Amino acid sequence: MSSGSEGYPYSQEERVAIAAVTRACTLTSSVFETLVKNETLTKGDKSPVTVGDFAAQAVISAIIHAAFPHDPIVGEEDASDLRVESGRSMKDRIVALANDALTTPLVAGEDPAWNLGPGTTRTDEQILEAIDRGNYGGGNTGRMWTIDPIDGTKGFLRGEQYAVCVSFVVDSQVKVGVIGCPNLPVDPSEPSKGLGAIFSAVRGHGARQLSISNPTQGSIALRIPQISESEDLSFLESVEAAHSSHSFNDRVAALLNVQKPPTRMDSQAKYACLARGQGGAYLRMPTGVGYKEKIWDHAPGEVLVVEAGGIVTDSRGEPLNFGLGRTLGENYGVIAAAKSIHPKILAAVQKVQNDAKAKV
Ligand SMILES: Nc1ncnc2c1ncn2[C@@H]1O[C@H](COP(=O)(O)OS(=O)(=O)O)[C@@H](OP(=O)(O)O)[C@H]1O
Ligand SMILES: [Mg+2]
Numbered sequence: 001m002s003s004g005s006e007g008y009p010y011s012q013e014e015r016v017a018i019a020a021v022t023r024a025c026t027l028t029s030s031v032f033e034t035l036v037k038n039e040t041l042t043k044g045d046k047s048p049v050t051v052g053d054f055a056a057q058a059v060i061s062a063i064i065h066a067a068f069p070h071d072p073i074v075g076e077e078d079a080s081d082l083r084v085e086s087g088r089s090m091k092d093r094i095v096a097l098a099n100d101a102l103t104t105p106l107v108a109g110e111d112p113a114w115n116l117g118p119g120t121t122r123t124d125e126q127i128l129e130a131i132d133r134g135n136y137g138g139g140n141t142g143r144m145w146t147i148d149p150i151d152g153t154k155g156f157l158r159g160e161q162y163a164v165c166v167s168f169v170v171d172s173q174v175k176v177g178v179i180g181c182p183n184l185p186v187d188p189s190e191p192s193k194g195l196g197a198i199f200s201a202v203r204g205h206g207a208r209q210l211s212i213s214n215p216t217q218g219s220i221a222l223r224i225p226q227i228s229e230s231e232d233l234s235f236l237e238s239v240e241a242a243h244s245s246h247s248f249n250d251r252v253a254a255l256l257n258v259q260k261p262p263t264r265m266d267s268q269a270k271y272a273c274l275a276r277g278q279g280g281a282y283l284r285m286p287t288g289v290g291y292k293e294k295i296w297d298h299a300p301g302e303v304l305v306v307e308a309g310g311i312v313t314d315s316r317g318e319p320l321n322f323g324l325g326r327t328l329g330e331n332y333g334v335i336a337a338a339k340s341i342h343p344k345i346l347a348a349v350q351k352v353q354n355d356a357k358a359k360v
């Protein structure tokens, strides 16, 4: 399949990513309604993973592989826990969920070559293989995809924000990012209007918001308001204090005379909200426990924010490096903000860091 046949580079990859995220979002929403106790595992790093995470990764990976069979995939999950006897019941449920999502009739924008729709049921082994295809180690050359099938699994389990995230990367630069947020209001000023938005960006071609229920229609272009007064900010930050330092953000906010309280939200929904003008900045500073950020937690958000008129750097002011493998390497945090205000926030972050160093 050739890239860019719709008039801009990587439009085919975007189309595939939107289709995969849309199908996966329908799956995760339905899983949430029916999730029972024995459908969640605790991984080696103590984080939760549900049948929804595994099944969504299988669906997205299967669609990408059918469309671009030679492209490697860096996916968060792997199927090893499902290949042992104790994982049998979860595996059966995951295979059923993934096949349900893959075999629903084709909709506008989907290509028959992607092996979707009635009659395309995969075997158990094909579903496990699809999950395990996400085992690529990453790197700085060539094409690759990232999948975070449920970003913010803790938020998903709480019934709050989570995101289904896919990116397409060439030579370590993110070219396409798609983030599906089933629990996010379509219109932040009118939450009663309904939930479920997809955000999509293609490098050099802008960022837009689509509706999950009808992704081929009514796309809204995204622009971050270029605010210059830090008083107008309301930092977007993680819900989980273990994931990023709330107290560091409080000190930055005090230095910048930020008046509004932070907005806490799980997942890359934070990047999506920033891209559509909410909050003005997303700050994710390490908690100091040596955690390395994963590329699938930031790649779609980075291109989305940049294409909406923002900047994403670490606390040194360096761009995030997606070519180092499955992680972003040593953790210098993430600062994402409108272009107009990013330098001011970066300077405040560095001052708080220096003050902390001077104290020890
Ligand atoms: N210690 C530590 N530090 C930083 N980040 C961590 C840490 N542990 C986990 N994770 C990753 O955080 C991802 C969840 O995203 P958020 O932190 O934005 O959401 S939350 O508000 O904290 O739930 C979460 O993504 P998912 O596993 O996809 O949910 C993890 O990749
Ligand atoms: Mg996880």
Ligand SMILES: [Mg+2]
Pocket: 148, 150, 151, 152, 296, 297
């Ligand atoms: Mg994640």
Ligand SMILES: [Mg+2]
Pocket: 053, 076, 148, 149, 150, 151, 152, 153
């Ligand atoms: Mg995840």
